[in-house]
Amino acid sequence: MEPDAAVAVLDALGRVTGWSDGARLLTGHAAGDVVGRPAADLLAEEPADGTLLARSGTIALRHRDGHRIELAVTACAVTDADGIPAGYVVTADPPGCTLAAQAFEQASMSMSVFDLRQRYLRVNDAACKVMGVSEASLSGRFFPDTAGEADYHQGFLRHLREVAETGRPVRYESFAGAPTLNREHLWSIEMWPLRAGSGELTAVGIAAFDNTEQYWARRRLALLNEATTRIGTTLDVVRTAEELIGLLVPRYADFASIDLLDWVLGAEEPPALPDGVEMRRVAHGSTRAGDPGSAVSIGETHVYKPTLPPARALHEGHAVVCQAGEPEFVEWLAERNVRSPGGSSHREGAHSMIAVPLRARGTTLGVAVCVRMAHPDDYGPDDAAFAEELASRAAVCVDNARRFARERSTALALQHSLLPRGLPGQAAVEVAHRYLPCGSLAGIGGDWFDVIPLSGGRVALVVGDVVGHGIQSSATMGRLRTAVRTLADVDLAPDELLTHLDDLVTHLAADGSGEEVAELGATCLYAVYDPVARRLSVAGAGHPAPAVILPGGTAELLPMTAGPPLGVGGLPFEALELELPEGTVVALFTDGLMDYRDRDLDGAAEELLRVFAAPADSLEALCDNVLKAILPAQPCDDVALLLARTRALGADRVATWDVPPDPARVAVVRQAATEQLAAWGLAETSFVTELVVSELVTNAIRYGEPPIQLRLIRDRALICEVSDASSTSPHLRRAHVYDEGGRGLLLVAQLTQRWGSRQTAAGKTIWAEQPLPGA
Numbered sequence: 001m002e003p004d005a006a007v008a009v010l011d012a013l014g015r016v017t018g019w020s021d022g023a024r025l026l027t028g029h030a031a032g033d034v035v036g037r038p039a040a041d042l043l044a045e046e047p048a049d050g051t052l053l054a055r056s057g058t059i060a061l062r063h064r065d066g067h068r069i070e071l072a073v074t075a076c077a078v079t080d081a082d083g084i085p086a087g088y089v090v091t092a093d094p095p096g097c098t099l100a101a102q103a104f105e106q107a108s109m110s111m112s113v114f115d116l117r118q119r120y121l122r123v124n125d126a127a128c129k130v131m132g133v134s135e136a137s138l139s140g141r142f143f144p145d146t147a148g149e150a151d152y153h154q155g156f157l158r159h160l161r162e163v164a165e166t167g168r169p170v171r172y173e174s175f176a177g178a179p180t181l182n183r184e185h186l187w188s189i190e191m192w193p194l195r196a197g198s199g200e201l202t203a204v205g206i207a208a209f210d211n212t213e214q215y216w217a218r219r220r221l222a223l224l225n226e227a228t229t230r231i232g233t234t235l236d237v238v239r240t241a242e243e244l245i246g247l248l249v250p251r252y253a254d255f256a257s258i259d260l261l262d263w264v265l266g267a268e269e270p271p272a273l274p275d276g277v278e279m280r281r282v283a284h285g286s287t288r289a290g291d292p293g294s295a296v297s298i299g300e301t302h303v304y305k306p307t308l309p310p311a312r313a314l315h316e317g318h319a320v321v322c323q324a325g326e327p328e329f330v331e332w333l334a335e336r337n338v339r340s341p342g343g344s345s346h347r348e349g350a351h352s353m354i355a356v357p358l359r360a361r362g363t364t365l366g367v368a369v370c371v372r373m374a375h376p377d378d379y380g381p382d383d384a385a386f387a388e389e390l391a392s393r394a395a396v397c398v399d400n401a402r403r404f405a406r407e408r409s410t411a412l413a414l415q416h417s418l419l420p421r422g423l424p425g426q427a428a429v430e431v432a433h434r435y436l437p438c439g440s441l442a443g444i445g446g447d448w449f450d451v452i453p454l455s456g457g458r459v460a461l462v463v464g465d466v467v468g469h470g471i472q473s474s475a476t477m478g479r480l481r482t483a484v485r486t487l488a489d490v491d492l493a494p495d496e497l498l499t500h501l502d503d504l505v506t507h508l509a510a511d512g513s514g515e516e517v518a519e520l521g522a523t524c525l526y527a528v529y530d531p532v533a534r535r536l537s538v539a540g541a542g543h544p545a546p547a548v549i550l551p552g553g554t555a556e557l558l559p560m561t562a563g564p565p566l567g568v569g570g571l572p573f574e575a576l577e578l579e580l581p582e583g584t585v586v587a588l589f590t591d592g593l594m595d596y597r598d599r600d601l602d603g604a605a606e607e608l609l610r611v612f613a614a615p616a617d618s619l620e621a622l623c624d625n626v627l628k629a630i631l632p633a634q635p636c637d638d639v640a641l642l643l644a645r646t647r648a649l650g651a652d653r654v655a656t657w658d659v660p661p662d663p664a665r666v667a668v669v670r671q672a673a674t675e676q677l678a679a680w681g682l683a684e685t686s687f688v689t690e691l692v693v694s695e696l697v698t699n700a701i702r703y704g705e706p707p708i709q710l711r712l713i714r715d716r717a718l719i720c721e722v723s724d725a726s727s728t729s730p731h732l733r734r735a736h737v738y739d740e741g742g743r744g745l746l747l748v749a750q751l752t753q754r755w756g757s758r759q760t761a762a763g764k765t766i767w768a769e770q771p772l773p774g775a
Contacts, residue, residue: 006071006092012085014039026071026092028064039090044068055088110208113194116164118143118157121203130178152176156189163191163204173211186215213382220386223247227390232397235404237265241283244368244394249285252383253370255293255350257284259310260358260366262301264402277311278303279366287374293347295340302339308332310367313355317364319384319391324351352378356387360399368394407471414474426451427715428459428531429586429644432619434627436639438592446473446522447590447640448481452488455758455767457531457715460488461644463588464524465543480522480566491758494526494539495575498563502541505567520567525588531649532713534582539575541566544594547612549585555613557605582648585619587612592637593630619643649713659708659722661701669710670694673720680714684773688751689720692768695744696722699730705763717753717769725763 006026009018016039019031027042034042044060055075063069071092080086104111110127114120120138128135138146143160147153152174159170169192175184187208194203231243241258248256259279281296296302304311309320309328322329332353337344352372358365368391372379379387431451446466454460462484466476483504487497501524509520525546527538538546538558542565549555560576580586594604611629616622623641631639655676659669673693674686693710700708704724713719730745748755748768755768 008034008039008090008092009087010039010090011087017087023092027061027069033064107207109210110206112206114143114160114164114204114206116201116203118160118164120146127208132178150177152184159189159191160204160206163193164201167193167201169193185210185212187211217382219251220382223251224386224389224393227393231394232400235401237398237401237405238282240394240397240401242285244390245283245285247390248368248370250287250375252386254373254375255284255286255291255371257294257296257369258282258358258366259296259302259304259369260398261364264365264398277314279310282366288346293343295336295343304367305335308335309353309355310369313357314364314367317357317359319354319356319387321354321379321381321384322352323378329353347373349373354379354384354387356384356391358391358395358398360392360395363399365395365398365402411471411474414471414478426453426457426459427647427649428457428529429461429646430619431461431645432623432643434623434639434641436592436627436631436635438635438638446477447592447638448477449588449640449642450481450484451642451644452485454488454528455491455756455769456719456721456765457649457713459529459531459644461527461529461586461588461642462488462525463543463590463640463642464522465590465592465638465640467521476522480524484524484526488526489756491756493575494528494537495573497526498524498539498541498566498573502564502566502569502573506569509567520565522566523591524566527586527588529580529586529644529646531647531715532654533579534646534648535577535579536586536646537575537577539563539573541573542568544589544591546589547587547609548580549587549612551581551583553613553615555609557609580646582646584646585612585622586644586646588642588644590638590640592635592639593626593641619645649715653714655712657710659697659700659710661706661708663698663701666694666697666701669697673710673712676712677718682714682718682773685718685770688770689718691751692720692748692770693722695748696720696766696768699744699766700724703728703730714772717771719767719769721765721767723760723763723765727759727764729757729759729764730766 005020006022007018007020008016008023011017016034016037019029019034023034024030029042042061044062047059048057055077056073058070058072060068060070073090073092075088075090077088078086104122105124107124107126110130111124112120112127113122119140119142121140123131123135123138128138131138133146143157144153147156153176155172155174156176159172162168163170169190171188171190173186173188176187177184188211189206189208191204191206193201194205196202227244227247230247232240233243234240237260241260244258245256258281260282262278262280265280265282278301280301281294281298283298284291284294284296286293304314306312306315307328309322309332312328313320320328322332333347333350336347350371350373353369355367355369357367368387370379370387429451433449435447435449446464446468448462448464448466450460450462452460452462462481464477464480464484466473466480468476480501483501484497487500492500505520505522521542523541523543525538525540525543527536527546529536538560540560541563543562545557545560545562547555547557558576558578561574563573564571594608608626608630611626612622614622614625614629616625623643626641627639655673657669657672659665670690670693673689677683677686677689689712697708697710700722704726706725708722708724711719711721711723713721745755752768752770755766757764757766
């Protein structure tokens with residue numbers, strides 16, 4: 001039951017003539033104690049000036065138990081039948097009713113009360129401010145008569161009727177506009193039924209809270225979370241900038257641009273920022289197709305004056321916000337219009353911009369500029385904080401891409417500097433080669449190749465592969481290539497060379513430094529071709545076998561033992577030796593040419609042989625055809641390919657004599673060599689050749705063992721070789737003044753271009769080369 005109202009009836013003289021039960025409950029005085037007494041006896045103090053004249057206000061009464069109570073009262077005058085004032089009816093609101101009314105009126109959220117037929121009963125000040133009307137203009141009006149046909153108005157009316165019909169509260173969110181708002185706001189709206197003391201539904205109360213700021217805060221947080229997955233998906237600087245633009249437009253800006261300092265796109269270290277900063281546009285985006293409002297094209301450079309917001313953001317290291325009408329904004333917009341007059345019409349309506357630096361690890365990389373035109377809100381402090389956080393995350397991705405590009409460029413430069421730039425000219429083989437770095441994020445690998453001229457017109461063909469990627473692998477490749485060249489200069493057989501190379505890697509791993517040896521697990525293939533004998537000797541250390549393409553077009557992989565990778569040890573290296581017809585193509589390659597992720601090894605080998613066997617105009621064309629047919633657009637590993645077409649030195653270019661172990665035969669052999677030179681048209685070289693032949697043959701007779709053989713080879717140089725069955729190699733020494741011997745090899749070394757010795761299966765060979773006339 002609803003409690004009785006507190007009512008007192010006073011006569012014209014101010015005596016109490018009536019007293020309700022509600023008044024008794026409120027003051028503690030029973031009707032018998034009060035009726036007939038002056039009302040002034042109940043006061044705790046005199047009413048304030050004006051209260052009696054206004055017939056309303058707050059008065060202080062003395063409760064029956066003695067405590068003071070303050071009540072808001074209203075007095076209504078009554079008259080008798082003749083119209084003569086007969087007294088007053090005084091009503092008092094229960095304590096708290098006034099505060100509740102004040103809370104309703106002064107609430108910061110919009111509040112209103114509707115009757116069950118959707119007509120306004122009460123509207124507080126906040127709601128009136130939002131709608132731009134007074135409470136009096138709305139009171140008693142049907143809601144649809146005061147609202148438009150927008151969807152959010154229809155939704156409001158639907159929920160209002162639902163509460164009136166069901167008596168159940170409703171809570172929902174809605175984007176809605178209002179006459180005094182510059183755009184739609186997100187409102188959290190709650191509707192609940194109002195009931196009388198009897199439980200009867202009498203009205204619907206409504207409270208609407210503006211959640212717009214919280215909504216945009218959640219949107220900004222969602223954008224930051226999205227940035228972690230959408231920005232930095234590749235290690236490409238430009239692509240990373242484009243991903244940032246895609247995140248900003250259109251949800252945060254109507255136009256956005258990314259300008260980077262020029263050094264970021266290169267391999268240089270960051271310089272100091274000058275006053276006038278030259279930037280390079282790498283990405284921009286707009287809500288309008290074609291980005292017509294952009295004053296700078298992609299890839300174009302431009303300079304921001306120091307007073308403009310982007311330059312300030314770069315130098316100050318924080319976001320700079322400008323609004324339309326501010327001097328900086330006006331200057332920036334004018335500068336854009338001067339630079340690109342054709343796009344000025346597309347910049348109309350720009351009212352807010354923000355420039356934020358891209359900084360990572362203490363280094364400034366560039367600046368992002370965001371502009372709002374159709375978006376109604378200006379950028380504020382929260383937007384600046386969001387922009388700085390997003391820019392810092394994007395800048396780390398840009399810096400990662402920059403560092404990767406620099407390391408890749410450094411590794412590639414190191415790789416190319418360590419690979420042979422121009423292969424030496426020799427008559428044994430015609431060569432063509434290709435090196436293709438991988439396109440994966442792992443970086444440059446350690447694939448390498450080499451062509452090494454050897455004594456006797458022979459040539460060594462080398463291909464290797466180092467485990468891993470990056471600068472370390474490139475440096476390791478350089479060390480192995482140097483080691484192979486050093487060992488090749490000793491004229492070791494392929495299997496012996498790999499044994500020494502394996503020992504070197506094993507010693508590096510066992511030096512006790514505790515550091516990982518990058519050479520461990522590297523593979524290598526070493527082959528030696530002799531154009532005189534037309535024989536190929538090849539050995540491998542864990543490397544794919546080479547292919548040979550015979551002159552008839554048949555291609556096959558050599559049936560050789562791969563051997564263990566370098567540094568593994570435990571197994572010997574075996575050499576395969578075979579004779580090749582002239583014109584045979586020997587193909588050496590790294591495993592990147594056979595490493596298919598979607599094909600087994602046998603299938604890859606068959607495909608490779610098919611491509612090798614296809615006709616080609618030249619070795620260069622065959623290299624291109626093989627890479628084009630075998631490799632995908634982005635190979636997952638480095639590829640080194642070395643093709644060598646064999647040549648043969650015929651009998652007309654080689655002369656051989658068996659030499660009896662008799663010193664008297666030296667003159668005969670010397671004469672035969674002179675006659676052969678004359679037949680070749682090399683009489684100019686006779687003097688030096690005679691001295692070389694005399695010295696080498698004499699040494700072989702004196703210190704060597706039979707059989708002894710002299711061989712002259714006319715290649716790109718004149719080669720003189722003397723072989724004997726002794727394994728003892730001569731050594732160059734300085735003879736003293738009174739020594740009778742020891743000057744022969746010194747003369748040979750001085751008169752020839754180069755000389756040396758090599759071990760053979762039957763003993764050793766001493767050789768010397770001298771240039772041909774006119775070479």
